[in-house]
Amino acid sequence: MPRLFLLQRTVTLLSLHRAMCSGVQLRVSPGRCLYDESLRLQVSGLSPGQHVTLRTELTDEGGELFSSLGRYQAGSSGELDLSQSPALEGGSFTGIEPEGPLWAMEPRDPLRRLLKKDVLCPFQLRFSLHQEPSGALLASAAQERGFMGEGVTRLPVRKGRVRGSLFLPPGPEPFPGVIEVQGTGGGLLDYKASLLASKGFATLALAYYNFEDLPKKMKDLRLEYFEEAVNYMLQHPKVKGPGIGLLGHSKGAELVLSMASFLKGITATAVVNGSIANVVSALHYKDITLLPVGYDSSKLTFPVPGIADIRDVYLNPLEEPNRQSLIPIGNADCKFLFIVGEDDRNWNSTFYAQAACKLLEEQGKEKPEVVYYAKAGHYIEPPYFPLCKASMNKAAGFPVIWGGEPKAHSVAQVDSWQKIQAFLHKCLNQQSTPSKL
Structure with a gap:
């Protein structure tokens, strides 16, 4: 067990190191917003035509994981913009879907509904970009989606x-x-x-x-x-x-x-x-x-x-x-x-x-x-x-x-x-x- 743990930890650290050294940037804006606001997600630093997977995760207040997968191919300049880049077949959604990573999330438990019981604490969204087909981590980003506007x-x-x-x-x-x-x-x-x-x-x-x-x-x-x-x-x-x-x-x-x-x-x-x-x-x-x-x-x-x-x-x-x-x-x-x-x-x-x-x-x-x-x-x-x-x-x-x-x-x-x-x-x-x- 200790060797397996050390091996898994080493693989994770290597993936993070590659992501830091790859020059790939994953930008999610705004960094904080209300839950009902639109999503802007852009990627730069990829190779032209590179195939990648975007993983989106949210853990609810009960510990249930909701997630979605989007498959993409970088443009000629090595960029992705979810408002313009179509998601490919094989993921949770297809076509040009800027908010697809959000609405296409599914729970591990098929009988789970996403609820928010404490509106004072925003949901934490996690985005990670992975190389296909190896799954190596290229970049990651986070976003807070809350429920109370400023001054409410x-x-x-x-x-x-x-x-x-x-x-x-x-x-x-x-x-x-x-x-x-x-x-x-x-x-x-x-x-x-x-x-x-x-x-x-x-x-x-x-x-x-x-x-x-x-x-x-x-x-x-x-x-x-x-x-x-x-x-x-x-x-x-x-x-x-x-x-x-x-x-x-x-x-x-x-x-x-x-x-x-x-x-x-x-x-x-x-x-x-x-x-x-x-x-x-x-x-x-x-x-x-x-x-x-x-x-x-x-x-x-x-x-x-x-x-x-x-x-x-x-x-x-x-x-x-x-x-x-x-x-x-x-x-x-x-x-x-x-x-x-x-x-x-x-x-x-x-x-x-x-x-x-x-x-x-x-x-x-x-x-x-x-x-x-x-x-x-x-x-x-x-x-x-x-x-x-x-x-x-x-x-x-x-x-x-x-x-x-x-x-x-x-x-x-x-x-x-x-x-x-x-x-x-x-x-x-x-x-x-x-x-x-």
């Missing part, structure tokens, strides 16, 4: 029953306010909220179960809790009124639809792959109860052994007796944006968005904006997060596939992130701001 502050919220994190942009003026609600994972995930604050929104990442003194299980949720969060934002001196925006994904999208349907003070609601039916647990508000929609387990399929496709298991909430779970979105008095991954395998988001349009039209409400993305799956995240192909579904209690193809899914993430910001800015900044006593 994070305030833990423990107001009444409300639990979460409030992110405030820098500056003395009030900002358009947004409440962001995540899916069935529970706890507090605030990476989207922190990124939104970096774009000029006062954003509350709202926990609703399995966090501190909140209920441990997602059971019999009460909308009064969410109403208290809305009132907290409306009364905050840093939040521009008279209304706020909502952003939700999956179960969170379903919850923001319920908030918009029953609560006052909502100006805009952005829904990412959401259901118009109440799912998993009952939702109560005053003397009203929305029961969870039923399901047909015979419609479960297993395209991969041990990993289910649950897209078609939920019953149609537009048909009796399932209408007792239907969210009455026709009662809402706000503008809507629906982001739809057409290959969402969690449920039929396309059907739900189309049904929402019909229900709003029947009530004489303004037609919502709906954006469809072909070959995009369920977990539409901020830009450059790698596609989560499958993971444990806490509501179902077993692993499921989420859908999507990596390249198309990445395009959807970049485009939808911009559309969500534009929608919220337009709706919330057009409001007349009342004076706050």
Whole structure:
């Protein structure tokens, strides 16, 4: 064992020495940035036509390694520029893909999803360039990708029953306010909220179960809790009124639809792959109860052994007796944006968005904006997060596939992130701001 260790250490040191002496330079810019910013990667000092492999690695907070490989051939001057140089066959992506090293990363554990739980600590990206076919290291570089822009502050919220994190942009003026609600994972995930604050929104990442003194299980949720969060934002001196925006994904999208349907003070609601039916647990508000929609387990399929496709298991909430779970979105008095991954395998988001349009039209409400993305799956995240192909579904209690193809899914993430910001800015900044006593 000692000899093997010494041999491995010697090989590593020799590779590093060759990289230092090769004259090859790998430049990644900027050195520090937000996670949703574009990537600039350039290489110089190669031989004309030289074949190389670019390896990108990220280790998440749980120790899981995510990585991608890009194969390239240097130009006539011995240079590479990912914005101009096409990736060759045999790697994780092909063609001209400046951000390919990011969105094409895959975990060692096929059921792992990339998450960020501590937004105060950036992710550390590692890039290494290797000679083909020997694998010798030619150059390396690193980059920090964070979640809080300069001057953004994070305030833990423990107001009444409300639990979460409030992110405030820098500056003395009030900002358009947004409440962001995540899916069935529970706890507090605030990476989207922190990124939104970096774009000029006062954003509350709202926990609703399995966090501190909140209920441990997602059971019999009460909308009064969410109403208290809305009132907290409306009364905050840093939040521009008279209304706020909502952003939700999956179960969170379903919850923001319920908030918009029953609560006052909502100006805009952005829904990412959401259901118009109440799912998993009952939702109560005053003397009203929305029961969870039923399901047909015979419609479960297993395209991969041990990993289910649950897209078609939920019953149609537009048909009796399932209408007792239907969210009455026709009662809402706000503008809507629906982001739809057409290959969402969690449920039929396309059907739900189309049904929402019909229900709003029947009530004489303004037609919502709906954006469809072909070959995009369920977990539409901020830009450059790698596609989560499958993971444990806490509501179902077993692993499921989420859908999507990596390249198309990445395009959807970049485009939808911009559309969500534009929608919220337009709706919330057009409001007349009342004076706050």
